[in-house]
Each structure stands twice: as C-alpha cells, then as structure tokens.
Amino acid sequence: MDANLILAIDGIAYGLLLAIAAAGLTLAFGAGGVLNLAHGTLVAAGGYLAVATSSGTWSSLAAGMLAATAVGAAGGGVMAAATAALNRRRHLDQALLTFGAALIGGDLLTTIFGPDILRPRVPAVLEGTVIVAGRPYPADRLAVLGIAVAIAVAGYGGLHRTRAGRLIRATVDDRGMVAGIGVNPRLVDAAVLVASGALAGLAGALSTPILGVGPDTADTVLLLSLIIVVCGGLGSVPGAVAAAVAVGLVQTVGVTTIPGLAPYLLIFTMALVLLARRTPLTGEVHR
Amino acid sequence: MSTAPTSRSHRTMLSRGRQWVPPAVTVAALIVVVASPDAYLQASISRMAPFTVLAVSVAVVTGHAGLPTLGQVAPYAVGAYTTARLALAGITAAPVHLAAGALAGAVVAGVLGAALVRYRGTVFLMLSLAVAELSATSAAGWQAVTGGTDGLAGIPAPSLAPVTPALVDDRAVLLYAATVTTATTVAAILLLHGPRRLLLLGARGNEDRARASGHPVNRYLWLVHTGAGAVAGIGGALLIHTHRWITPADVGFTTAAIVLLAVVIGGATSLPGAVAGAVAVLTVRDVVALSAPGHAPLLLGVLFVAAVYVLPGGLAALPARIRHLPRPRWLTRAPDGSSVAEPVARSMS
Numbered sequence: 136m137d138a139n140l141i142l143a144i145d146g147i148a149y150g151l152l153l154a155i156a157a158a159g160l161t162l163a164f165g166a167g168g169v170l171n172l173a174h175g176t177l178v179a180a181g182g183y184l185a186v187a188t189s190s191g192t193w194s195s196l197a198a199g200m201l202a203a204t205a206v207g208a209a210g211g212g213v214m215a216a217a218t219a220a221l222n223r224r225r226h227l228d229q230a231l232l233t234f235g236a237a238l239i240g241g242d243l244l245t246t247i248f249g250p251d252i253l254r255p256r257v258p259a260v261l262e263g264t265v266i267v268a269g270r271p272y273p274a275d276r277l278a279v280l281g282i283a284v285a286i287a288v289a290g291y292g293g294l295h296r297t298r299a300g301r302l303i304r305a306t307v308d309d310r311g312m313v314a315g316i317g318v319n320p321r322l323v324d325a326a327v328l329v330a331s332g333a334l335a336g337l338a339g340a341l342s343t344p345i346l347g348v349g350p351d352t353a354d355t356v357l358l359l360s361l362i363i364v365v366c367g368g369l370g371s372v373p374g375a376v377a378a379a380v381a382v383g384l385v386q387t388v389g390v391t392t393i394p395g396l397a398p399y400l401l402i403f404t405m406a407l408v409l410l411a412r413r414t415p416l417t418g419e420v421h422r
Numbered sequence: 423m424s425t426a427p428t429s430r431s432h433r434t435m436l437s438r439g440r441q442w443v444p445p446a447v448t449v450a451a452l453i454v455v456v457a458s459p460d461a462y463l464q465a466s467i468s469r470m471a472p473f474t475v476l477a478v479s480v481a482v483v484t485g486h487a488g489l490p491t492l493g494q495v496a497p498y499a500v501g502a503y504t505t506a507r508l509a510l511a512g513i514t515a516a517p518v519h520l521a522a523g524a525l526a527g528a529v530v531a532g533v534l535g536a537a538l539v540r541y542r543g544t545v546f547l548m549l550s551l552a553v554a555e556l557s558a559t560s561a562a563g564w565q566a567v568t569g570g571t572d573g574l575a576g577i578p579a580p581s582l583a584p585v586t587p588a589l590v591d592d593r594a595v596l597l598y599a600a601t602v603t604t605a606t607t608v609a610a611i612l613l614l615h616g617p618r619r620l621l622l623l624g625a626r627g628n629e630d631r632a633r634a635s636g637h638p639v640n641r642y643l644w645l646v647h648t649g650a651g652a653v654a655g656i657g658g659a660l661l662i663h664t665h666r667w668i669t670p671a672d673v674g675f676t677t678a679a680i681v682l683l684a685v686v687i688g689g690a691t692s693l694p695g696a697v698a699g700a701v702a703v704l705t706v707r708d709v710v711a712l713s714a715p716g717h718a719p720l721l722l723g724v725l726f727v728a729a730v731y732v733l734p735g736g737l738a739a740l741p742a743r744i745r746h747l748p749r750p751r752w753l754t755r756a757p758d759g760s761s762v763a764e765p766v767a768r769s770m771s
Contacts, residue, residue: 232727
C-alpha cells in the first residue's frame with residue numbers, strides 16, 4: 136500500500152509536469168485554433184538548456200530554469216509568427232508547418248547535444264532523500280512537485296484574476312466579442328503561443344532531474360500532451376490538468392500494477408474517454 | 423467578341439492536354455529508370471511503392487471522406503504481416519498475397535471504421551492516432567506472429583505464378599511494384615469518380631444537408647474507409663515484396679504522420695497528388711538525405727515548412743496555379759475574364 140502511495144505521488148508529480156506543458160497547448164488551440172505539434176520540441180529544448188546551464192549550484196539551477204523558459208518563449212514566438220501567416224488555412228496545413236518545425240528543431244537539438252539521455256547536475260541537497268509517510272522519497276522529486284503545484288496555482292490565478300488571463304479565456308469562448316471590445320484576438324493568439332512556449336520550456340527544465348532529456352523526449356511529450364488536450368476537452372485548462380494527472384497516474388500506478396497491459400493502458404484509457412464522453416467536442420457529429 | 427469561343431475551346435484543349443503531362447512524365451521517368459543499368463536506383467524506386475500505395479489509401483480517407491487519419495497504418499500492417507506469414511509458410515504467389523493483404527486490410531479497416539466513422543475532425547484524428555499506436559505496439563508485442571521488435575527478415579521472394587521464377591531481380595521488382603501501384607491508384611480514382619465523388623463532396627461540404635436529403639453519410643464513410651483499408655493492405659503486401667523484411671517501426675506513428683503530411687503536400691483530395699507527395703517525401707528522406715547522413719529529419723522538416731508556404735493547396739493545385747501566373751503580354755492579347763476552375767474545394771477544417 137505504501138509503495139503504491141509513493142507511486143501515486145510520483146504519478147501526480149509527473150501529471151502536474153505534463154499539465155504545465157499541456158495547459159499552453161490546449162489554450163493555444165482553444166484561442167487561435169493552433170495545434171502546435173512543435174510543442175514537444177520546445178519542452179525538449181528547455182530540458183537541454185537547463186542541463187547545459189546547471190552545474191550543481193543553486194544560482195546555475197535558477198539560471199537554467201530562466202534560460203529554458205526564455206528559449207521556450209522564443210520558440211513560441213517563432214511559431215506564432217509562422218502560423219499567423221496561415222490565418223484561415225486548414226488545420227492540416229498547420230500540422231504540416233508545426234511538424235516540420237518539430238523535425239527541424241529535433242534535428243538541431245540532437246546535433247548540438249548528442250544522442251544520449253542527459254541529466255542536470257543539481258545541488259547536493261536535492262540529490263538526497265527525505266522521509267515521506269515513513270518512507271524515503273527523492274528530494275528532487277519533492278521539489279519538482281512543490282514547484283509544479285506553485286506554477287499550477289499561479290497559472291490558475293493568472294487566468295482567473297488578471298485582465299490578460301480573462302482576455303485569453305474570453306478569446307477561447309468568443310473571438311468576435313473580444314474583437315468587439317477593442318482587443319485584437321490575433322494578438323491574444325500570439326501572446327498565448329509565447330506564454331505556452333515559455334511554460335513548455337519551464338516544464339522541460341523541471342522534468343530533467345527526474346526523467347532526463349534525450350532524443351525521444353519531444354515525441355513522448357507531444358504524444359502525451361495531445362492525449363491530455365483531447366481527453367481534457369480542447370481549450371479547457373481544468374480539463375487538461377485533470378487529464379494530465381490521470382495520465383501521470385496511469386503511466387506510474389497503472390503500469391506497475393498491471394504490467395501485462397502496460398503498453399496498451401494509456402491508449403485504451405484515451406479511447407474509452409473519447410468514445411464515452413457526453414459533451415461533444417468540435418467536429419463531432421451532433422445527433 | 424467573335425474570337426472568344428475559339429480561344430476558349432483552344433484553352434480547354436490545352437488544359438486537357440496538360441492533364442496528361444504529369445502521368446506521361448511519370449511513365450517516361452519510369453522507363454528511363456527501368457532501362458538504366460543502375461540496380462540500386464531501381465531498388466530505391468521500387469521501395470517507394472508501398473509507401474505510395476499507403477498514401478493513396480490515406481488520401482482516400484483524408485481527402486474524399488474528409489477524415490484526417492493516422493490509422494491507415496493498421497490495415498497496412500495487417501496486410502504486410504499476413505503477406506510475410508504466407509510467404510514464410512511457403513505460399514509465394516504474389517496474386518494470393520495481394521488478395522489476402524487487401525482482404526485482411528479491408529476487414530481491419532471495416533472493424534475499426536465501425537467505431538471511427540461516427541467521429542469527425544480532431545477527435546477522429548486522435549482516435550486514429552490511438553489506432554496507429556496500437557498497431558505498432560501490437561506489432562512489437564505479438565512475438566509469435568510478428569517476430570516482436572526484431573521484426574521478420576529473410577522472407578522468401580514472391581513469384582507471379584507458381585511456375586514463374588521468384589521476383590528477385592531489381593528491374594523485375596520495379597516493374598511489378600510500379601504496375602501494382604499504378605493499377606491500385608487508377609482503380610481508386612475510377613471508383614471515386616463521378617457521382618460517388620460528388621456524393622462525398624456533398625457529405626463533407628454540408629453533412630447536415632446531406633443527411634436531411636436522406637443520405638446515410640456514416641455508411642458512405644464506412645464504405646470508403648473499408649475500401650481504403652483494402653488499398654492499404656495491398657500497400658502492406660507490396661512492402662514485403664519490395665523490402666522482404668519488416669519491423670514494427672515500419673507501421674508506427676512516424677510512418678503514419680509522415681504519410682499523412684505527404685498526402686497534405688500532395689493536395690489531400692487528389693490521389694495522383696498523393697502519389698507525387700509520397701514520392702517527394704521519400705526522395706528527400708531516402709535519396710537527398712544520403713548527402714547529409716543523419717540529417718534526414720532536418721531535410722524533411724524543411725520540405726514540410728517550405729511546402730506550406732510555397733505550395734498552398736498542395737502539388738495537385740500546382741497546374742492551376744501555373745495557369746494563373748501572369749503571362750507575358752505578347753502571349754495574351756486580351757484577357758477574356760473566363761473563370762478558370764478553382765482547385766478542388768478544400769473542406770477540411
């Protein structure tokens with residue numbers, strides 16, 4: 136039972152990291168209709184930059200986090216500029232563009248950082264363990280969990296209590312109305328893409344102490360994020376957070392308790408959610 | 423203007439003539455390759471055939487049924503593993519392989535389609551992504567049939583009939599693969615011609631209206647999905663015939679994504695466009711990339727990004743765009759203002 140508790144904490148930490156990465160993706164889709172397939176590559180870029188920057192001191196760790204966030208934001212800005220030119224084009228054209236960008240970015244990252252899985256050097260305190268519920272638990276994971284919770288709370292506050300956050304949510308609900316009150320919705324789209332890129336970079340930096348970062352990181356994160364975004368309801372941040380935690384739990388607790396079905400578990404869960412959901416998503420047949 | 427009718431009919435004749443330019447160029451290029459002494463080139467081209475047939479299958483579902491799909495790798499995989507198993511069991515007749523691949527592909531696509539065609543757009547895409555993941559995972563996990571992650575190698579070459587020698591010569595394999603690819607593509611084009619094409623166009627243009635007119639839209643889409651599964655199954659059989667080995671990576675998410683994007687580059691609703699898109703993607707990934715080892719993703723990414731900006735509407739819209747280019751003044755005395763057919767309506771959203 137205790138072992139499962141530890142696994143559950145792992146799963147929630149993993150889920151919150153995924154939620155930070157996926158929240159921006161779902162907002163960008165909900166607001167501007169941009170499904171950014173380069174999102175996973177931004178996460179990987181953030182991870183690589185954090186690994187390259189942090190050298191075992193607290194200040195370098197902080198610098199790595201900042202650099203990862205900045206590179207994510209810059210990448211988001213590039214995607215915003217690239218997709219803005221495709222206004223009113225099909226989603227498949229966007230997929231072509233953003234998947235192409237992901238391939239280019241992935242190739243550059245592998246060329247610069249090599250094909251190995253890299254882990255950052257974190258301060259010694261984080262290398263140790265702490266006692267949780269009578270069991271040793273890695274300190275770095277606990278720190279990541281804490282930061283992830285803090286970011287989730289800050290993100291919730293930002294979306295619900297600030298003017299910018301309200302504008303974003305309004306754009307998801309009704310673009311025409313946002314334009315009607317004198318705000319250019321395309322500016323909101325661009326801002327959302329930059330912000331979601333920054334969150335992606337940060338999520339990449341945060342996940343490296345636990346998972347490391349390698350050539351597969353981008354694809355894995357993209358796949359999980361897509362599952363989260365769709366299962367959570369396109370454009371819904373609370374839905375994405377719930378789906379992300381569920382995915383995190385399935386990937387840790389589920390896979391350990393039912394190892395025979397491990398490769399199928401997540402896909403089956405997603406298919407079940409999609410087939411059984413009551414509220415129709417965009418593009419579903421209304422009958 | 424008295425000259426207008428003649429100039430217009432002249433123009434129609436010209437555009438009719440232009441229709442035959444791409445197939446003629448393709449056939450000419452194939453003849454050159456077949457006649458050339460370069461066996462490596464012939465093998466490279468014939469290895470493009472299965473992916474091309476898969477692209478045609480994806481274009482049928484994505485373009486004509488209007489359902490963007492990553493899931494056609496499932497019937498493709500089943501067709502391939504069925505063929506591989508038949509060949510390893512000593513049944514090497516290629517027609518049997520093609521028929522078995524098509525049947526198995528149609529059955530798999532029919533079963534999957536029964537659940538999938540009720541959905542549209544992003545949800546369909548994500549469910550088809552689940553299908554792609556499942557097919558790769560099953561291919562890796564079902565050791566006894568698929569050989570697991572090691573795949574199946576040393577598959578015997580097929581023969582056209584029990585008495586004829588096995589298809590091992592690169593030139594013979596190329597001729598065979600080109601014939602099957604062309605026949606499958608032409609059959610798909612003919613089956614989706616005329617009223618059926620219009621019916622599907624109407625169904626994806628305004629589905630509610632089509633339903634209101636009494637059309638069982640989902641049944642149409644299921645039929646198209648199942649038929650496309652047969653095409654993908656044939657592609658799977660060709661994969662074994664041209665490569666003679668298979669691994670789960672051949673039928674996974676990456677293949678599914680790249681084939682869908684090749685179809686988008688081709689123009690989504692055009693099956694010859696899908697063939698051209700598939701050949702373009704494979705040429706960049708497998709031929710051009712030889713000059714920059716290890717950087718195939720970079721080149722492929724550049725191709726994708728460039729295609730978005732340079733080729734709106736895909737390769738299929740290219741002839742119409744060339745016709746629309748401003749012509750030198752000495753060629754046209756008076757612009758006649760006749761509307762030139764827009765590239766086929768694009769309805770995906």
